[in-house]
Amino acid sequence: MSINFKNELYRGIVTENPIFRIVLGMCPTLATSTSAMNALGMGVSVIAVLTCSNMVISMLRNVIPDKVRIPAFIVVIATFVTVVDLLIAAFIPPLYEALGIFIPLIVVNCIILGRAEAYAAKNPVLPSIVDGIVMGIGFTLSLTMLGAMREFLSAGMIFGYAIAPFKHQFILMILAPGAFITLGLVLAGINFIQNKES
Amino acid sequence: MMKRGSSDLKLLVVLTVFSAVSGLLLALVNDVTKDRIAMVKVIKQQKALLEVVEPFDTCETETLLNDPFDPVEAFTCKKAGAVTGIAVKISSRLLSAEEMKKLNLSDSLKQPQAYGDPIKMLVGFSPAGKISGISFLEHKETPGLGSNIEKKEFKANYAGAMVEGKKWSVKKDGGDVEQLTAATITSRAVTASVVKAIEIYKNKAKSLNIIK
Numbered sequence: 163m164s165i166n167f168k169n170e171l172y173r174g175i176v177t178e179n180p181i182f183r184i185v186l187g188m189c190p191t192l193a194t195s196t197s198a199m200n201a202l203g204m205g206v207s208v209i210a211v212l213t214c215s216n217m218v219i220s221m222l223r224n225v226i227p228d229k230v231r232i233p234a235f236i237v238v239i240a241t242f243v244t245v246v247d248l249l250i251a252a253f254i255p256p257l258y259e260a261l262g263i264f265i266p267l268i269v270v271n272c273i274i275l276g277r278a279e280a281y282a283a284k285n286p287v288l289p290s291i292v293d294g295i296v297m298g299i300g301f302t303l304s305l306t307m308l309g310a311m312r313e314f315l316s317a318g319m320i321f322g323y324a325i326a327p328f329k330h331q332f333i334l335m336i337l338a339p340g341a342f343i344t345l346g347l348v349l350a351g352i353n354f355i356q357n358k359e360s
Numbered sequence: 361m362m363k364r365g366s367s368d369l370k371l372l373v374v375l376t377v378f379s380a381v382s383g384l385l386l387a388l389v390n391d392v393t394k395d396r397i398a399m400v401k402v403i404k405q406q407k408a409l410l411e412v413v414e415p416f417d418t419c420e421t422e423t424l425l426n427d428p429f430d431p432v433e434a435f436t437c438k439k440a441g442a443v444t445g446i447a448v449k450i451s452s453r454l455l456s457a458e459e460m461k462k463l464n465l466s467d468s469l470k471q472p473q474a475y476g477d478p479i480k481m482l483v484g485f486s487p488a489g490k491i492s493g494i495s496f497l498e499h500k501e502t503p504g505l506g507s508n509i510e511k512k513e514f515k516a517n518y519a520g521a522m523v524e525g526k527k528w529s530v531k532k533d534g535g536d537v538e539q540l541t542a543a544t545i546t547s548r549a550v551t552a553s554v555v556k557a558i559e560i561y562k563n564k565a566k567s568l569n570i571i572k
Contacts, residue, residue, distance in 0.1 A: 196503070196504030196505060200504040230375050234378050238382070240382075245385065248390060248393045248397070252396035253396065255400045263501075333541055
């Protein structure tokens, strides 16, 4: 069985986009899309954790009975995230400085559990790893896009660089309502385009 | 595919084994990383010390409040025998009345809490009564909102200000500290901790006869 990475990537970014199509992991999405840089940091952390957790869940899929699969997944994921947290803190301090604040948020990220349940529990190891990578990339791109939009609307900047021709501050967009408004508008736009196509 | 129709006993065994293995793994990893993480924290604190006080040769550490996870400490830094600065390590943790008494702090001090775990910080003072710098050692505030305490603009509220020169509360509460947009609670917690640090510095400086 060969994997077409390009098709998989298309699936992760477009047809099964975790944020815009599956609408999973909303808590960290709303919390970390305040700026493009934050969004990217969260995204990169999720790619790493999702890939590895998919791999572990897939390896254990024949051992885990169906009835207790959810608690088993949660034990595996929580353990895994904590192990990663401790290892990064101990051995790669600069990385921990940059991404450490996102790691507790990953534990509450439904995408990790969602992909374990929907994909890794039913598929062999290699495709599960690929699924983790493409879903992580889809998550990162969408989150960074939301982050860039909110950063631009709130402060006229993207990745900390001033883009807008004038200086302004629109606090609402950094606050929680700004997250809901931006996400809502983007989802509406995507649905509009899709309805038009079909 | 996953096996279906497993007996209850099997479910019990599987979950128990999973939890046991996970517990064992966590204990193992914790054991391996414990010392290194502690070391990383010490290095970070040393760097922060260099950042918040004037250049020095040696620093004397005094533990004012013993706590395995979150001690309160004072560092008296000297160069050629003269005190160049005093640094106070403090956190936004809620201190009990007894602990406040130990630190010679008034009961009336407010102790607003941060969003995440206590924010740990190092506040440096010059002998002349100026806050020479502030450095955050550990915090778990929301990325992009509370985490902006690390920004220079926010630290400038404290660093460079005279201890007596400002009303130490956020503008929303009638003080002089510019609170962070959308992170007033975090700003309050930091400011209240700085107030504690100032009081500790004053006591320390008095005992060293630097200020009256």
